[in-house]
Amino acid sequence: MSGSDSVKTVVVIGGGLSGLSAANAINETANRVGFPIRTILLERDSWLGGKIRSVEGDGYLCETGPNGFLDNKPSTMALVNRLGVAERLYKSDDNARKRYVFSDGKLQRIPEDPLSFLTSELISIRGKLRLGMEFLLPQGDPNKDESVAEFVTRRLGAEALDKLIDPMSAGIYAGDPNVMSLKSCFPKVAMIEQQFGGLLRGMLEMQKMAKARGVEGPQNAGPSGVLWSFKKGTGEICDILADRIGKENVRSGVEATSLTRTESGWTVECSDGEKIEAASVVMATPAYDGAKLLQPHAKTASAIMENIPYVPTAMACLGYERGDIEHPLDGFGFLIPGKEGRKILGSLWSSSIFPNRAPEGKVMFTLIIGGARSPELVHLDDEALMGVCCDEMDITLGIKAMPTFNKITRWDRAIPQYVVGHGARVAQVEAELKEVGAIHLGGNAYYGIGINDCTARADTLAPEVLRGLGVEVVEPEQGRRPDTTT
Ligand SMILES: Cc1cc2nc3c(=O)[nH]c(=O)nc-3n(C[C@H](O)[C@H](O)[C@H](O)COP(=O)(O)OP(=O)(O)OC[C@H]3O[C@@H](n4cnc5c(N)ncnc54)[C@H](O)[C@@H]3O)c2cc1C
Structure with a gap:
């Protein structure tokens, strides 16, 4: 032709x-x-x-890859509007703004504002003081392509790396912050340091600028925004x-x-x-x-x-009877710092995020397994992988019941690593x-x-x-x- x-x-x-x-x-x-x-x-x-595939089965709607997109960047929402299909969108539940980290053996809410940060037990007093010192630190070399871990340790301290940024790197990239490039993975963070001299300084300046434009509320250096998906x-x-x-x-x-x-x-x-x-x-x-x-x-x-390089991941959608779960599941789910030594990277509470992901009276979780931390787990057979998932559900959420539905998807080369x-x-x-x-x-x-x-x-x-x-x-x-x- x-x-x-x-x-x-x-x-x-x-x-x-x-x-x-x-x-x-x-x-x-x-x-x-x-x-x-x-x-x-x-x-x-x-x-x-x-990588994007939404699969229906037994009344559940499973994602084999992404669960949605955030509206903190404009392009996908603009595309949806140009296509004239905004009525097909589902906005995530307001409760999904609550995100957790499994740290020190328990689920802890990630603080969303300065006051909850100060009262949160997630970061120790020493870690909080180290974070506050960020104000006083000199700007780094703009020409250096630092790793995420180097940057965070330099500016925010080792505890912030372990408890906040390491799980976030796993949640977005399934990656290892020790090798990930800050400039390529979190360009906005690198830009804030260069433009304002530091992150806290930058966030305050950005807040002032946003206020002048009539936008209220804290300005984040990390990924923020509301998660959206589609009805199907x-x-x-x-x-x-x-x-x-x-x-x-x-x-x-x-x-x-x-x-x-x-x-x-x-x-x-x-x-x-x-x-x-x-x-x-x-x-x-x-x-x-x-x-x-x-x-x-x-x-x-x-x-x-x-x-x-690419890292492998497995996504396990697990369905349970609601009555078998004590936890209120009032949030997005949780990520796990590598230092906890757990076998999953985290768990999304899929049926708490979007309305039609599980049938009436049931709930669905999506567990993320593998990545740079434990690539070998992706290649376990279904029975062994289900065993890992059930153990982790018990340890992290105290769920002893067996799932009544499961769908596992493996990606040998899931996510490119920058x-x-x-x-x-x-x-x-x-x-x-x-x-x-x-x-x-x-x-x-x-x-x-x-x-x-x-x-x-x-x-x-x-x-x-x-x-x-x-x-x-x-x-x-x-x-x-x-x-x-x-
Ligand atoms: C487990 C997982 C969870 C994720 N979660 C999120 C999330 O929650 N939010 C988010 O924003 N992003 C998420 N992502 C990332 C998101 O899925 C990707 O950004 C997106 O799907 C990448 O699309 P792509 O078209 O670039 O690549 P791909 O989806 O890999 O598509 C490339 C296509 O090229 C085809 N192809 C290759 N070679 C040839 C050839 N020679 N001829 C013809 N076809 C060819 C392949 O078959 C493939 O279909 C996730 C990714 C994974 C793997």
């Missing part, structure tokens, strides 16, 4: 959220500027959504996007097997034998898959992409791809790992792709700007 002269073809490789939102954004932008384009999306699996689970956004891109343009069960550079772009060879002539290609696969396709054309980029030096390596990849031409980098291995990052990247990719085709594109309108918060 070849694109005619008047209609250029763009091929997006990968039908996870990154690819789906990029294909949709390219079509939206092309329509807006009146440029005729055909966007074809290739997905190797027979289903769309990649996060998978619904992928179905909506696929519909919008059009059945005729979305090929599931079709792998891109090789790329050949041509004068006018690329020939994309597909597993079904088809060869597509593309003016431009968007690589929205995991980094290691993209590395294989790029190997003949961009050797350095390919080697860097191949070496981006280890120290990540930003510089991605810049090297981009530089080489620019030389090669007509190829663009999507996927969550480069500029942010979460749902909001995938949709924000789609918004920057679309004008980039069209400009590469010689189209004049004015700056994205409000609400579609690239976002670098968190």
Whole structure:
């Protein structure tokens, strides 16, 4: 198949959220500027959504990957509004603002404001004093790409690292803060230190600035915001996007097997034998898959992409009779610091967060297992893994009953890890791809790992792709700007 002269073809490789939102954004932008384009999306699996899949069974709604997205970054909410599907959203329950940490052998609420922080038992008096000293510390070297652990120990002390940031790193990245790059994983935190000289100073300044704009309340350096999902689970956004891109343009069960550079772009060879002539290609696969396709054309980029580490995770959805659980489950769930030596990274109280996740009279938990801390557990068989989950439910929540429902999902390479030096390596990849031409980098291995990052990247990719085709594109309108918060 070849694109005619008047209609250029763009091929997006990968039908996870990154690819789906990029294909949709390219079509939206092309329509807006009146440029005729055909966007074809290739997905190797027979289903769309990649890591995002919402599965119904026995009246439960399980997520195999993400449980939702936060509204502290604008891109996903803006996408939902542009698609006109805001009525499909579920806002998380107000109780889900309560988050817990399993520390010193018990569940402890994470303080949300200065007063509850002062009275909380989670951090010792010594740890609180050390945190307060942050005010007095000099700014670090802006050119150094520090690890998250180095940064937090330097500014906030070892206890804040162990009890707050280590579990948060596990909850977002399933990662090890000792190797994670602060600049790439928590760019907003790095920016606050550089802009204001320190975190506490920065938060106070940001609060003043927000107040001047009429926004009340504390400004956080870490991830904040309200969690949202869809009535049929996060998978619904992928179905909506696929519909919008059009059945005729979305090929599931079709792998891109090789790329050949041509004068006018690329020939994309597909597993079904088809060869597509593309003016431009968007690589929205995991980094290691993209590395294989790029190997003949961009050797350095390919080697860097191949070496981006991924950690495995298992997600276990467990359903129980409500009457078997004493705990009020009045919150989002909990994360566990590595120092506690537990076998799970944490547990989401899924049926307390969104309304239709469990049938009447039942509750559902989602346990996160593996990550950088204990990758070997992901490969236990179902029976052994269920044994681990039940033991952990007993130790953390005192639940002795057996679940009456379970669904386990394993991801061998679940979440890319942005280890120290990540930003510089991605810049090297981009530089080489620019030389090669007509190829663009999507996927969550480069500029942010979460749902909001995938949709924000789609918004920057679309004008980039069209400009590469010689189209004049004015700056994205409000609400579609690239976002670098968190
Ligand atoms: C367990 C887990 C929990 C998470 N929780 C959250 C959360 O609560 N909130 C949040 O914001 N984010 C969360 N995330 C992250 C979120 O899931 C990702 O941001 C997002 O799903 C990544 O989408 P993607 O399209 O970049 O990659 P993927 O979903 O990996 O999709 C890439 C696709 O490319 C396809 N592909 C690869 N090679 C080829 C080829 N040659 N030809 C055709 N197709 C190809 C693959 O089959 C795959 O479908 C979680 C992730 C995991 C794993």
